[in-house]
Amino acid sequence: MTEKTPPDPAVAATPPARFMHRDLSWLAFNERVLEEAEDAANPLLERVNFLAIFASNLDEFFMVRMAALKRLLDAGYQNQDDFGWYPQNLYDQLQERVQALTKRHYDGYEKRVRKELEKHRVAIRRAGELSPEQKRFVKRYFDSTLFPIVTPMAVDQGHPFPALASRTLAFAVVITRYNQPHLAIVPVPRVVPRLLKLPAEKDEHHFILVDEIMRQHLGNFFRGYKIEGQALFRIVRDSELGADEEYAASLLKAIETELKKRPKAKVVRFEIETAVSDEHLALLAQGIDFPPGEIVRREGDLDLSCLFELSGQVPEPGLRFPTLTPPKPDYPNIFDHIKEAGFLLHVPYQSFQPTVDLVQQAARDKNVLAIKMTLYRTNDDSAIVAALQEAARAKKQVTVLVEIKARFDEEKNIQWVKELEDAGCHVIYGIPKLKIHSKITLVVRREEDRIHRYVHLSTGNYNEKTARIYTDLGFFTAQDDFGQDISDVFNVISGYSVPSRWQRVVSAPNDLRKYFCELVDREIACQELHKNGLVFAKMNSLEDPQLIEKLYQASQRGVQVRLVVRGICCLRPGVPGLSETIEVRSLVGRFLEHSRIFLFHNNGDRRVFLASADWMRRNFDRRIELLFEITKEEMKEHLQFVLDTCWRDTVKARVMQSDGTYTRAKGDEKFNAQEFLIENYAR
Amino acid sequence: MRAAVIDIGSSSIQLFIGEKVENDVVVLEALKNLVPLGRHTLLKERIAPKVVGQVVGVLEKYKQKLKEYDITQVRVVATSAVREARNNDMFVDTVLRQTGLPVELLTVGDVVYYIDAYLHHKLRKTYPIHAKKALIAELGTGSLDLSVMDKGFTQINVGLSVGTLVLKEMAANLEGSRAEVNEALAEYLEKEAQHLRRMLAGADFDDVILIDENYSAHLRAILPRKQATTLFYQLEPADVDELLAALDARTADEVTREFGIPAEAAETMRSYALLVRLLLALGGQKFIHVLETSLAEAILAQTLLNVELAQKYQKTNQLVSVATFLCKKYNADLKHAQQVARLAETMARALLGYLGIKEEEVLYLILAAYLHDLGMFVHNRSHHKHSEYIISALNLFRLTDEEIKLIACVARYHRKAPPLRSHLLYQSLPAQRQILAQKLAALIRIANALDTSHKQKIAQLSVEITKGQDVVLKAQVQGNAILEKSGFKEKKDLFEEISGNRISLAFTT
Structure with missing residues (x-):
């Protein structure tokens, strides 16, 4: 000690x-x-x-x-x-x-x-590097696909600088006619993939960027003009929503309006190829309203996020992580399975399917009366959304609390929200100023004229795609005190009721920070009495100053604090006199660490919680979050095992230093927590 | 079996959905929405259309919940805030038209009745309420209603116009420093306490139970060391002092911020504490039980369990208990009252079809018989008129204002002039009730005459109807009953007038 x-x-x-x-x-x-x-x-x-x-x-x-x-x-x-x-x-x-x-x-x-x-014979080709066949292919592609969808826009006194959407790539082209120079903007279309796969020899994978094709064919857009110069540039705009949600009559409308405004939001980043002339640059900076001094000139290709497209188009399994086929529990009826004993589900190590099954079976089960769910970020063609629609058509009472404020997903959200409404689901939009971040599902089922409620709580979103990449924990239970609490949580966030006392869950923005602080206080008390105070927590980000101060206080009393924080960590660990007993590790690996687990030693009678919240101000103050305690000994044991496994990692773990830098974790043997968990769950 | 109850209260609307599991109720959903109905009723005496709209909005949401649990059996009740609003009839009508939900208006007696019956069921092991003498208080924004229960029987129902909002408004209108205003409020409540003590004279009780769903939930935040038992939260004088000290040290905004108490509750929390102190001071209690059971939950239990109510829960028995208490309180001749009630009831039951009286209307006659001489407390002369206004000002267990008026009229007409259109109270009754008042008055006059001596000489009474539709009373008397005979002759006119037949009296020994 x-x-x-x-x-x-x-x-x-x-x-x-x-x-x-x-x-x-x-x-x-x-x-x-x-x-x-x-x-x-x-x-x-x-x-x-x-x-x-x-x-x-x-x-x-x-x-x-x-x-x-x-x-x-x-x-x-x-x-x-x-x-x-x-x-x-x-x-x-x-x-x-x-x-x-x-x-x-x-x-x-x-x-x-x-x-x-x-x-490995995978290449992104420049125009000059193409084979004759590839050249023909590219020409055809330009003529048939690109040319019809590209709209060049002139910039002159009669045509103000066009409003380009955020994350748009575009060419600034200087053209002349009768010795008169003109500036024109040619946006790179976003409706086609940025990377075009080219015909190539067997085992060769050649690509070309769409902007590279356009560059070769710019003249086609300006017949009768001479192209004096051209440069590709990219802008990123301020995307934070600014609508005053408090006064918006309908939040949905407000967001739709806000989205329409987006192309005009302030530009916050402006990158351009180095080849551009100063004269051009000044014109562009003026048009885009961006300080010329902050423009970034780039030698390579702009916007490397297009590389996402590459890996999907190269069928070389040897260049990827080995495919993971997560195991799925076997059950004929998920309700019986949950009722028998609640269970935890750890994705992506275990299949996400039980979560989908819960909603799908509920939709088809004649005894199910109602389904309620929060949807925050979901995927296209979501089986869950489809099941909710099916349930509504089967005249079940389906309530979906939709968080349309999910960052950058608003446009996508609004579309499936409308589909849900059309199917007859009762859709409730978010609460102004509060983002619904908790992930909860409640199924009300009539069994022999008694009501049974099935609850699913999770640290991750209802998104079948991210469930293959993000590590998250879900909890399925038929215990009715969870049923009551969750039912009430829905009533509160849907504005159907004021909050009452909950037995099993603690929520933000009301009590969560205070509750965590009290749990840490309890460890301080245990440390004083029994010298065994321990806080062991895993989260995405640790940023809340109050909670950090509480952890410092605990550290100064000798409480051991182990934190697995994947992203932001504002706490400085290991500072003498401040945080000596605090260790922070970050795991960045194949899967995005997303589960939030909180363990408190509690003098041997450990208390273990799962939550949708990180220890961040926004989670505590501006979001609806849920914390719930896992009380079954075997589940607690398992969660401790998950935490311990993460802590053991010597391959993907980094240890945070008090100056905010990270060093690779050291250990006698190489231990990759994520790989270990894959094997462990496969057994 | 599942059912739901919606309670439209003075500061909130609640929905309880529950199902019967063995001999208990499992609450599936408990929803609450804040709607300041009481504030409107108190300040404006009416419920504004905007507030009706809010109520309808909440009820529409609740209907959605009813669908989620496939509920078909639902009761919607409203208490003082709606009952005391002048436009309550329009309110009930609007709610019915817009939501299809019929609202029942409950009296204070109804509230106590449901709560008491529920407590009896719920606490049968932990708190045998029917072995206790308890003062049950219901605190609203506009009033404090009290009932004293003696081993399950109601003794008295009284109401004071000192609800939480009333006190808050009063404090706001008093001119003085904060300390002076607090002192003045304390004095005012001490006066009210003295007044209450006088009203409750003769009704002793062991425990005070405060039915409070609005504030008790927030007490934990301010008094964290207090622990609630299953249903009760015990408050001692020291707790109330602590509560007041905490509230006095903060503004309402600070109370909201610091303790997370909703603004509406924080604003009137001090009034609440003062009224709790008043209750504690009433009988010198060491503590009061704050009960967190809501009315909706109590009614839900009754709906689902169909509680086999004990004999004592019959309305008549409860009301006879109240009437008996009142006789004692007003020094009336209880034996005479009981004799008149017995004789009147005998006649009424025998002549139900003959006079066109309904079974449940006999209760009014019994109560009028018990209470007909209360006016003697004021003066012998015109005591029937004194009885009328005393009764009409009473809060009687589970009876509506109109029913109480009817009883007051019947009691009044036990002597002197028969009902006349010029009599204000009588005139205020609807036509059907006026006819009933006449019939019952006819019976009470004869029953009273049959105990003119106040010596209960008639041991048994039987009623016969002759072929010619005349009525013959056969009375078994003990000793000399010539006063009764003479009284009968004098008082039978009204009966003969309304029945169109003759009535005669025969004595047997």
């Missing part, structure tokens, strides 16, 4: 010394993603995927975090944030880090991955 060290007053003094900044910490997470792309031990196409993930993550970072920061700066806001940073300092620091990471990203792609791909 570590001896208590008196807090160092200097350590306790300033916020930056106590907390990592969340944005810097996020960049450190994306750096870990990049490391996976750089890691030669990973299969090549998986490395390609990690490169794409890095790019896509960074876009999101700009659209949300950098955009918010820019808004603060534009408003002349000069105060320190909770982490002790001034907006300008932070902005500069973030830009510097982004620049360094992006350089690594491009180096990783151009200098390593691309070369490796070439070795």
Whole structure:
């Protein structure tokens, strides 16, 4: 047991010394993603995927975090944030880090991955590198597919600069006629894949970027004009929704309106090929309303998120992680199975199918009276959404609480929401200012004239696709105190009732932070009395200053704190006098670690919880989240096993240092937690 | 078997859906929505259309819940906030038209009755309420209603206009510093307590039970060390002091923020604490039981379990218990009252078809008989008129205002002038009730005459109807009954007038 060290007053003094900044910490997470792309031990196409993930993550970072920061700066806001940073300092620091990471990203792609791909006869070709057959193919593709859908737009006094959507690639083209120069914009269409697979020899996989094809054929759009110069550029806009939800008559309408506004939201990132002339650049910067000094000139291809498309089109299983066929429990009727004994489901190690079965069987079961569900982010062609529609058509009472505020998914959400409504489902939209983040399903079933309720609670979304990539835990139960609580939770979030006392669940935004703090307090008390205080928690992000302070307090009393935090971690571990007994590890690997497990030693009578929430301010204050306790000994044992397994990892785990950097976990033997769990569940 | 109850209360609307499992009720859904009906009724004396709209909106949502559980048996009840609104008839009509749900208006007596019956069932092992003398209080925004139960029998129902909102409004209108206002409120409530003590004189009780679904849930936040038992939450004077101290140290906003108590409750929480203190002071109790059972839950239990109500739950028995208590309270001659009631009931039951009286209407006659001489408490002269206004001002167990008016009229007409259109209370009754009042008055006059001496000389009475439709009363008397005979002659006119036949009296020994 570590001896208590008196807090160092200097350590306790300033916020930056106590907390990592969340944005810097996020960049450190994306750096870990990049490391996976750089890691030669990973299969090549998986490395390609990690490169794409890095790019896509960074876009999101700009659209949300950098955009918010820019808004603060534009408003002349000069105060320190909770982490002790001034907006300008932070902005500069973030830009510097982004620049360094992006350089690594491009180096990783151009200098390593691309070369490796070439070795495996996978190549993204330039126009000059095409074979005659490929050239013919490309020409045909341009004529039949691209030309009809591309609309060049002139920019002059009569035609203002076109409103380009966020994450759009476009060519800025300078054309002349009768020695008069004109600027035109040619957007790269988003309705076709960015990567076009070319005809090639057997075992060869050649691709070309759609923009590369367009570049070769730009003249086709401007007959009678001379092309003086052209450059590809890309913009990313501020995507945070700004509608005042409080006053919007209908949230759905508000979001639809907001979406329409999006092309005009402020540009927060502007990248362009180096080949561009200064004159062009000034014109473009003016048109896009972006400070010229912040424009990023890029040598390589813009927007590497297109690499997602590559791995799917190269049928080389040897370059991928081995296919995983997760086991599925065997049962003729899921209701009997749940009633017999509740169970945990750990995806992607176990099949997501029981979750789908619950809704599908409920839809077809004549004794089921009602189905209720929260849907936050779901996939296209979701079997769950289809089952809900089927249930509604079978005259069951189907209530779906839809969170249309799910970031970047709004457009997609609105479409399937309308489909649900058309089928007769009772759709309830989110609550203004609160995002419904909890993932819950309730099935009301009549059995011999008694009501039985089946509940599914999960740490992950009802999304069959991400359930193959994200690690999440689901809990199925027929215990009626869960049934009552969850029924009430639905009543509350659907505005059918004010909250009452719940027996099995704790919720945000009301009590969750307080409840966690009390659990930590209990460990502090156990430490004082029995010297065995332990907090062992796994989550995606740790950012809430109050909870971090509580953990510091626990550490100063000697409580052992083990944290598996995949993403942002604002807590500084191992600082003498502040957080000596706290260790933080991050697991970034094949699967995205997404499950949230919280274990408290409680003097030997351990308490184990699952939750939809991270320890973040937004989860505690602005989202509807649920925490529920797992009380069955064998399930607690299993969750402890999952935590211990993650903690043992020496391959994909990184240990966070007090300065916010991460080092690879060390160990005598190589132990990959995710691979181990795959094998363990397969047994 | 499943059923649902919707309770439209003074600050919220609740829905309980439950099913019967063996001999108990399992609550499947308990929903609550805040709608400030009581505030409207209190401040405006009517329910505004906007609020009716809110109620309809909530009921529409509840109908969706009913579908989810395939419920067909549903009762919708409303209490004081609707009952006391002047436009309650329009309210009931609008709700029916717009939602198809019929609303029953419950009296204070009904509320206590349901709660008491439920408690008796629910607490039969832990708290045998029928072995206790208990003061049961129901706290609303506009009033505090009290019932004293003696081993399951109601003794008295009283109402005070000191609800939580009334007190809050009063405090807002008093001019003075916060301390002065608090002191003034305390004085005011002390006066009310004295008044209550006088009203409850003769009704002793061991325990005070406060039916409170609005505040008790929030007490835990302010008084975290207090633990609730299964259904009760015990409050001692020291707890109330602590509660008041906590509330006095904070604004309502702070109470909401710090303790997570909804703004509506936080605003009137201090009034609540003061009224709890008043209840504690009433009988010098060491603690009061705050009961978290809601009315809807109680009615649901009754609907589902179809509780075989004990004899004591029959309305007549409960009301006779109340009437007996009132006789004692007003120093009436109880034996005379009981004799008049017995004789009147005998006649009425024998002549139900003959006079066109319904079985359930006999109750009014019995009560009028018990209470007919209460007015003597004021003065012998015109005591029938004093009886009339005393009775009409009473809160009688599970009776509506109109029923109480009817009883008051019947009691009044036990002597002197028969019912006349010029009599205000009589005039206020609907035509059918006026006719009933005449019939019952005819009977009470004769029954009263048959105990003119107040010595209960008639041991047995039987009633015969002759072929010619005349009525013959055969009375078995003990000793000299010439006063009764003379009284009968004097008081039989009204009966003969309304029946169109003759009535005679024959004594047997």
